[in-house]
Amino acid sequence: MKHYLLTASVLALLTSPGFATWQQDVQDQVNLEVGQNKVIQKLMKSQDYTIDLDEGSLLKTITKVVQVKNEKKKGGQQPNPTDIDREAYRQIANTLDSLKTSRAPIGGGYYLTKNFRGDALSVESGYNPLAYPVRSSDRERPDGFLPVTYKSNFMSVRLCNEIDHYVSNNGLSKDEARRLNRYLQPIFYIVQQEVSQMLEGGKTKSLLYSQRWVYGKDYSDIVKSVKGQTSHHHALIKYAGLKGFNPFVVEDSLVPSLVDLALSFPSSFKDSSERR
Incomplete structure (x- = not known):
């Protein structure tokens, strides 16, 4: 004792x-x-x-x-x-x-999280579905901005190809184009999420039909929403020193074409499914 x-x-x-x-x-x-x-x-x-x-x-x-x-x-x-x-x-x-799993609030609607890879401490908010690594080098990596909840769907590849086409025809060197592409590619996911909400019925519950989910946006509303989320993305990458980065051209030209492309998928996707 x-x-x-x-x-x-x-x-x-x-x-x-x-x-x-x-x-x-x-x-x-x-x-x-x-x-x-x-x-x-x-x-x-x-x-x-x-x-x-x-x-x-x-x-x-x-x-x-x-x-x-x-x-x-x-x-x-x-x-x-x-x-x-x-x-x-x-x-x-x-x-x-x-810290990656703490979801600690930072202020202004932001909180700590991790990205799709799971190896980068990031911040996320309700302004768009993307994750923003807090280390600059992690933002240079492929898929760096995709959130941990990321899922691909039938729109992904064609939307990514459309962004790649825009970047490749922007008069940049191979390295400059590759870097710009990594920072603009996440826009495909913003478009994919917005259009997917429409296809799934949206997230706004009708007051008249409490058990029914409805989607209250028309085409112009979708474009406006995607442009707003893209503008937020641009605000968080504007200090990256990207060559050929013109946020106004992306928001006013590339975004509408991406929305048009995404909205053209459901009917063609449905037709191909019915033929199988």
């Missing part, structure tokens, strides 16, 4: 603030650098919901701070910088993973 009490007393002493382990120091510093409150503060100050998440720089900062803290502690073995670095890397990864 005395041995148990002694062990408990030593454990309590070692876990007290005055005897915090270096692993706890790492956790405290990780929270200061990439904790939920810190990330949200940085996002709120950004212009396009991108922030610097350079792990290499973060690891150097955290390792140095933890080393300095432990040099001041009397007694005990000083942690190896490699061990600190490894522990910091692990805790940074765990912290960012937890």
